[in-house]
Amino acid sequence: MTHYYFITDTLTGDLLDVVPFCSDGCHYWYCHENGLEYQGWNGCHEHPYTDECRECGTLIQGVEEAVAC
Numbered sequence: 078m079t080h081y082y083f084i085t086d087t088l089t090g091d092l093l094d095v096v097p098f099c100s101d102g103c104h105y106w107y108c109h110e111n112g113l114e115y116q117g118w119n120g121c122h123e124h125p126y127t128d129e130c131r132e133c134g135t136l137i138q139g140v141e142e143a144v145a146c
């Protein structure tokens with residue numbers, strides 16, 4: 078399951094974008110290396126389409142593409 082870092086508007090708190098990761102460890106290190114505040118464990122998301130972990134490049138299988146037709 079996918080882990081997310083949430084990018085939010087600092088004034089309104091609106092969710093602007095999500096950064097996907099393959100694991101909580103990648104989420105943590107991405108934040109550490111980019112000077113971002115680690116927001117805590119944020120996993121178990123179903124990513125809709127196949128994507129790459131922004132930290133290590135591991136492919137994240139999209140749930141909608143995982144269903145065989």
Ligand SMILES: [Zn+2]
Pocket residue numbers: 098099100103130131132133134135
């Ligand atoms: Zn990763």
